[in-house]
Amino acid sequence: MDFNLTKEQELIRKALAEFTEEEVKPIAAETDRTAQYPADTIAKLFRYGVMGMCVPKEYGGPGADDISAAIVVEELSKQCASTGDIVATHNGLCCGPIINFGTEEQKKKYLPQLVNGKVGAFALTEPNAGSDASKGTTVCEDKGDHWVMNGSKIFITNGYVADIFVVFAMTDPSKGTKGISAFIVEKDFPGFSVGRHEEKMGLHGSPTAEIVFEDCIIPKENLLGRLGKGFNIAMNTLDGGRIGIAAQALGIAEGAMNEAVEYTKGRVQFGRPISKFQNTQFVFADMEVAINAARLLTYSAAAAKGSGKRFTKDAAMAKLFASEAAMKITTQAVQLFGGYGYTRDYPVERMMRDAKITEIYEGTSEIQRVVIAGNVLGK
């Protein structure tokens, strides 16, 4: 494995680090406090070719590689995990399956839109189908010249701002996972509506909502991939999405550690900066090891994805390790800040709240362990 980033990947990191410092950091606390979708930031990320960055050049995108896509989410998430999440979902969970499974007509129609300002989302989860993703009850009936979808989806990232959704529904409930199909649904299709907006512990700038289908009419040609292959498409897409969440968790962990390093160098107690105490130093040593291990797992999963090999286990390992590291590191960062860490005067409490979701969405830590163990032991 080549451990060096390419010149292009280094340039992308530098550009995103500057963008994050100048455009994201100044509004991150306010975005969290007001739970406001960072529309201006996302508009700029469309202009700079970050939204839709993996869309191939023939469909109007920059055709960036998977490690670059992870780097972008990592850098943004150092200051604002909500922004990282919006980008990761758009790129990995909406552009991804259309690139991988779309027909030529679907790619020509939707990918240029997803590069030029239309926001994407992915709708799999239902109230009674979370970890057990195959048990959704949203149905989509073949009506000859069109489809009709009925049901609802919850916890949909980008839910109330997205224009284009990749949605999973039962086309033959008698067939279990083989009766699930994927569809491309536009927010303007008749019968589509947005339901409840979620109020969450963290990730306040990331718009999460229920979406509802009431006799929603979907054109015949919007079936994504083959009929009955929706579950495989969902799982394959989540393999990619989990690398995005690993990158998000990595960025949150790095952001929290950077804050804690600065703070402990300036905070004097018992006559010296608290960074001079061995307890503080050992905490930073362990944080540094975990962050580097998380980065290696994340980039290595992205490299495996880019090589075209099956990367299910790599993605699960990266997400599991990075998200648990982020939760631990942000908690330790709050501890190093003491009472100040528990206030909104410093960003570490927000980072700790934001880190928690990385252990839950796109497959809980428990589900990642199921996936990893299944790969180790065989089914």
Ligand code: CAA
């Ligand atoms: N890639 C492609 N196909 C896959 C796959 C993968 N990674 N994993 C499984 N499959 C296929 C299997 O090969 C099998 O296909 P065949 O029948 O053709 O052989 C089919 O899928 C069923 O496989 P399993 O029997 O293993 O499926 P299962 O029902 O036991 O579920 C699971 C496995 C790993 C638990 C899965 O349900 C899972 O990942 N659950 C977590 C769901 C999840 O991550 N949800 C996140 C929602 S999205 C989100 O959070 C984003 C947001 O916007 C907030």
